Amino acid sequence: MNRQARIYVAGHRGLVGSSIVRRLRQEGYTDILTRTSSELDLRNQAATEAFFERFRPGYVFLAAARVGGIIANSTCPAQFIYDNLAIASNVIQAACRTEVRKLLNLGSSCIYPRTAPQPLREASLLSGPLEPTNEPYAIAKIAAIKLCRYYNEQYGSDFISVMPANLYGIHDNFDLERSHVLPAMVRKFHLSKLVQSGDEDQIRRDEAAFGPIPPGFLDALKQKAEVVLWGSGTPCREFLYADDLAKACVFLMQRYSAAEIGECINVGSGSDITIRQLADSIRNAVGADAPVRWDDSRPDGTPRKLLDSSRITALGWRPETGLETGITACYDWYRKTSGC
Secondary structure (H helix, E strand, C coil): CCCCCCEEEECCCCHHHHHHHHHHHHCCCCCEECCCCCCCCCCCHHHHHHHHHHHCCCEEEECCCCCCCHHHHHHCHHHHHHHHHHHHHHHHHHHHHCCCCEEEEECCHHHCCCCCCCCECHHHCCCCCCCHHHHHHHHHHHHHHHHHHHHHHHHCCCEEEEEECEEECCCCCCCCCCCCHHHHHHHHHHHHHHHHHCCHHHHHHHHHHHCCCCCCHHHHHHHHCCEEEECCCCCEECEEEHHHHHHHHHHHHHHCCHHHHCCCEEECCCCCEEHHHHHHHHHHHHCCCCCEEEECCCCCCCCEECECCHHHHHHCCCCCCCHHHHHHHHHHHHHHHHCC
16 A cells, blocks of 8 residues: 555544545545535445546545443434445445455454353454344444455455454543443533533533433433443443554555455454443543442343454554543543633
């Protein structure tokens, strides 16, 4: 991937896409194509193919997706499976038709069966039932992996698929009803601080920056002075800072082909923690005093998700950002963005 190559980053405003764009620029790549979803709807096959025909990127990072946590997956399953299937199939097909030299398809650790042996190896794909709370998203991501594999087999393309651990970082989605666990906790603890201090101006700034606060959420904080978190807090999760994933993605695109990587390759931090431990770490980073109440009537999701990332570490990549450091950086960005 030479420095003059034209590179299309699909989903450049998202957590991963924005990190990939930053990494590419740091390494001296300048011909980077981006489009917002309003400028180019990747669910629209004709529009996607016209874009590829016109601009003919040499390399593609497919980071565009509809993403969210348990609430979002549970309430909008049809949207999750349709949007992600449409995005992947349209981009992969257009990339093949315009002879893109290499495409990196970004997946998720949720592709692996709920009860697969830990740590999760790439060979566990399709070896058992999926976790029901994110099955629509997982099925779409599995389909994208298979699309890449079969396009490689039939057309000789070089499309690779990367499966990251739970991601977090700057430019994350902090919507309280649609975000993943870590950014949702950051916002809940931050809002508990603002409620405790009575800072209504900062609460309004937070809403302007990160979206509406659900009805009754602030009243509940005021009345009970506690932060309610979903589930029992006992599941274990592995977290990877998005900038570390971006380095891994560029590293793989520069050095390795699908023939060398295989159907997919895991990218993780190598360790996991319980959700309770995560909550403690975030509460300390935010400096919040509110106690936590675990609502165990809500689903926990998969009991444990830890990736076996030995294949990529054997290639020479290592994560650089520890969880405590990453949470602090994430919260610092959150505060600056909300004007706190």
